[in-house]
Amino acid sequence: MKLRFLGGADEVGRSAVLVNDSLLLDFGTLASDPPRFPVEVPEPEAVVVSHGHLDHVGSIPALLSGSARPPVHWTPPTRELAMLLGRDTLKLHGGTFGCPYTEADLKRVPEMSETHGYREPFLAAGHEVTLFDAGHIPGSAHVLVDDGDTRLLYTGDFHTDDQRLVSGTSERPDADVVVCESTYSDVEHESRSVMEERFAESVKTTLWEGGAVVVPAFAIGRTQEMMLICEAYDIPCYVDGMGTQVTETFRRYPGFLRDGDAFRRAKSHARFVTGRDGQRKRIADQRAAIITTSGMLSGGPAMTYVPEIRSNPVNKVTMTGYQVEGTPGRELVETGSAPFDGRILPVSASVEQYDLSAHADRDGLRAFLEPYDSDDVFVVHGDRCGAFAEELREDGFDATAPTVGATHNV
Numbered sequence: 001m002k003l004r005f006l007g008g009a010d011e012v013g014r015s016a017v018l019v020n021d022s023l024l025l026d027f028g029t030l031a032s033d034p035p036r037f038p039v040e041v042p043e044p045e046a047v048v049v050s051h052g053h054l055d056h057v058g059s060i061p062a063l064l065s066g067s068a069r070p071p072v073h074w075t076p077p078t079r080e081l082a083m084l085l086g087r088d089t090l091k092l093h094g095g096t097f098g099c100p101y102t103e104a105d106l107k108r109v110p111e112m113s114e115t116h117g118y119r120e121p122f123l124a125a126g127h128e129v130t131l132f133d134a135g136h137i138p139g140s141a142h143v144l145v146d147d148g149d150t151r152l153l154y155t156g157d158f159h160t161d162d163q164r165l166v167s168g169t170s171e172r173p174d175a176d177v178v179v180c181e182s183t184y185s186d187v188e189h190e191s192r193s194v195m196e197e198r199f200a201e202s203v204k205t206t207l208w209e210g211g212a213v214v215v216p217a218f219a220i221g222r223t224q225e226m227m228l229i230c231e232a233y234d235i236p237c238y239v240d241g242m243g244t245q246v247t248e249t250f251r252r253y254p255g256f257l258r259d260g261d262a263f264r265r266a267k268s269h270a271r272f273v274t275g276r277d278g279q280r281k282r283i284a285d286q287r288a289a290i291i292t293t294s295g296m297l298s299g300g301p302a303m304t305y306v307p308e309i310r311s312n313p314v315n316k317v318t319m320t321g322y323q324v325e326g327t328p329g330r331e332l333v334e335t336g337s338a339p340f341d342g343r344i345l346p347v348s349a350s351v352e353q354y355d356l357s358a359h360a361d362r363d364g365l366r367a368f369l370e371p372y373d374s375d376d377v378f379v380v381h382g383d384r385c386g387a388f389a390e391e392l393r394e395d396g397f398d399a400t401a402p403t404v405g406a407t408h409n410v
């Protein structure tokens with residue numbers, strides 16, 4: 001089996017692996033400024049997408065420009081998220097180098113889409129492919145590829161612990177080669193319940209004191225996880241930004257959720273903001289949690305809410321995800337100030353950070369990989385892939401951290 005790493009190797013973003021020059025796994029976008037894409041646009045016979053995050057699905061429509069029409073295989077929620085992200089990208093970057101496709105390309109995506117459930121094998125570019133629940137976000141999949149000689153397990157992003165939105169993965173399909181994500185290979189997550197309780201306690205304290213709490217959150221997965229937590233702890237909450245549409249998408253696929261009833265309760269508990277900045281300013285005066293994009297303060301309605309609440313120290317901003325170096329969110333956490341509309345503003349409201357990750361941590365990765373100790377393991381999707389591969393080698397694994405553009409025969 002021949003593997004070509006077109007992106008997502010020793011970096012997080014633009015994931016893309018070409019198998020046997022014919023089957024493409026993921027084709028993502030690296031959300032930097034300007035955005036970056038896989039190092040080449042291949043002409044695969046078929047594509048399989050692991051899940052609906054921008055760094056895995058963001059460049060898919062570019063594969064359908066010109067005359068190429070490869071089928072795109074994925075779960076139903078991943079297809080929906082791909083279209084949502086595609087429309088958002090066109091809105092933000094359409095017609096610039098930040099968008100590698102046109103509206104016409106995006107419109108072809110549903111025509112080429114072939115959806116599959118978990119554990120239902122199908123044929124793609126002459127390979128037998130099976131998707132397994134990866135426990136990362138609704139619809140996320142491990143992708144098992146069998147070319148007749150070699151079985152490849154492409155993990156995609158995964159979590160081994162339960163979240164409120166989805167259960168952790170317990171899948172360990174037999175394989176000869178593993179391409180494994182490693183986002184949190186040097187982190188040990190604190191217990192989820194302890195983290196949740198601390199978050200709920202902190203938010204409630206602020207509300208009792210008469211303040212508001214802005215909860216910047218990624219639209220896909222984290223927004224809904226925060227809604228579920230707010231419902232469970234009876235915290236009044238608003239939801240604003242693209243997370244609103246994503247919530248509606250997930251509602252249509254209860255079979256891909258851990259608890260469809262809990263999700264429905266969380267959805268009716270939350271109040272969705274459809275409005276303009278005038279409405280947002282009124283909401284910012286209320287004693288409530290405001291769950292809003294973007295998760296790293298790089299845009300979205302958060303850019304209205306945070307400046308609105310920033311000068312009162314009773315208020316709070318709670319970051320709920322990893323803050324990439326160089327983002328306004330990271331700057332706020334580290335310095336107490338951040339750029340809003342081009343102006344650096346000090347934030348007197350207290351700023352807190354909670355690790356509510358949807359990725360396996362170091363122990364989770366090690367536990368996941370345990371059954372594959374005689375396989376070839378390729379470590380991707382992380383900031384320290386080389387170091388993690390080295391640790392695995394010390395423990396007897398045949399592990400490699402490929403570089404972007406590298407080809408490996410296995």
Ligand SMILES: [Zn+2]
Pocket residue numbers: 051053136157
């Ligand atoms: Zn992801």
